[in-house]
Amino acid sequence: MSTRTLISPATLARPRGRAVYWTVFTAVVVLFALAFLFPVYWMVTGAMKSPDEVTRTPPTLVPEQWHLDGYTDAWDLMQLPQHLWNTVVQAAGAWAFQLVLCTAAAYALSRLRPVFGKMVLGGILATLMVPAQALVVPKYLTVADLGLLNDPLAIWLPAVANAFNLYLLKRFFDQLPRDVLEAAEIDGAGKPRILWSIVLPMSRPVLGVVSIFALVAVWQDFLWPLMVFSDTDKQPISVALVQLSQNIQLTVLIAAMVIASIPMVALFLVFQRHIVAGIGAGSTKG
């Protein structure tokens, strides 16, 4: 499908148009490669240089010798398995809690007509106006009072208070075809049953979007885990990287940075179609 854009197909078909097009195209490819791919290339190969090659001026474009020591040292010296595991536990738990509790709450607000439902929804939407980071200190004190410091619950439970994801789910449930739900009700299915065997299977796309948002948010977060995990053994990889960056060899640190990036980049490459389409669609309409 080709829709008409700024420049008409007729202009592009002319020899001059074609020449300009391919010049611009090449320029954009080069620019994008330099701006976005080269820094990543520099990081991945920097970790494979020897410690004195990485600090040499002028730098070498390609490592003279390919060392994997950086990566193996990072894995062992910086206890990466431990910190990666912590991050996985924190992200998976936050995802599960969010999926169960936000879905249940969104379903209730959308379909079960609780009294004061409008007020509750208003209270939830109002939190969209309060930027999360501005409240980290009182949130930290609350978590401390509950005795949840250095506990993954300090990540999991606050993750549920995500008005954006809850609203996304509620809006989706609102738009499900009425007749299907009513037919199920007439057939004698109870509300939990309707949620489980009709609403959820129909909501796969929005559940996918919420899942990706939930996982990425925890994996990328820094300030909150920095506050709640003072215990080094409990820290996720983002916090551990910064804490350990001061006194570790440069190549080892760079290797650890590469390793920390792999899970999210892999997730993106696998789901890129959905993520790219989701970002575009979600924003222009809302």
Place this chain on the structure above:
Amino acid sequence: MKTVESPPHEAVAVPPIQAPPPAGDRRRRRLADQARAYGFLLGGLLCFALFSWYPAIRAVVIAFQKYTPGSEPEWVGTANFTRVWHDPEFTAAWRNTLTFTLLALLIGFAIPFVMALVLNELRHAKAFFRVVVYLPVMIPPVVSALLWKWFYDPGAGLANEALSFLHLPTSNWSNGADTALVSLVIVATWANLGGTVLIYLAALQSIPGELYEAAELDGANLLQRIRHVTLPQTRFVVLMLMLLQIIATMQVFTEPFVITGGGPENATVTVLYLIYKYAFLYNDFGGACALSVMLLVLLGAFSAVYLRLTRSAEGDLA
């Protein structure tokens, strides 16, 4: 339609529609419905109450208290606000945060828009461009910050190597008091512009092609078409993203914390960084909350404008 399946005695058991069930029954049913509805809501509500609503109220309360964890809080009136106000870092933090936001807006608004405009005209390798531009967004912010800290290294950093390769004078980047803030804006823009580009692209694709055709028939050249078709058609999305970006960049923390530690000479201390310092370095939670309240009021105003705009133009979100 006559059926054999429904036995006659069951048909009799169904109460006639006109006669409502006894009032007590109805009330009990409604109560059971409500209990179930709130059962579904309970977990989510509890989390919102504990980690969203209560902290918002608590920030305001503690802002007027002398608060140290473990001891009884003391009411101190507006002492926290005046103490924070007279802290020399306070002025620096607000000046830096506002400058950062402004610079991020200038750089982070124009570049993605032009990028999206060009990408939308390209007919080849579309998926490649979208993946590449979004790649930095998926790299954890801490990693981007550490990566650029290394690039900015005065010894063998890539940034200065590139400048000397091009025979340009080298810079102090994040280590110079007057270049540090701009250096951080570059990092934030590099790391975040992918999302903005994709959103602009989606907006550009929703412009009906007939508008361009009509403009061209009327003799509008390329720049005129951008000015009279593209810009008015995308105005809403652009405004939206601008507000979102302001809200996000006013809360900048990771880049200054990781790359510069607020220095040199407080050149990159931001408001959120100062909040962090008050709480975790000075153990002054009253001061931290007073600062939080100030940030909250300012950002709340921006958010309110944003929500108003989105709700008035609300199609559907999902």
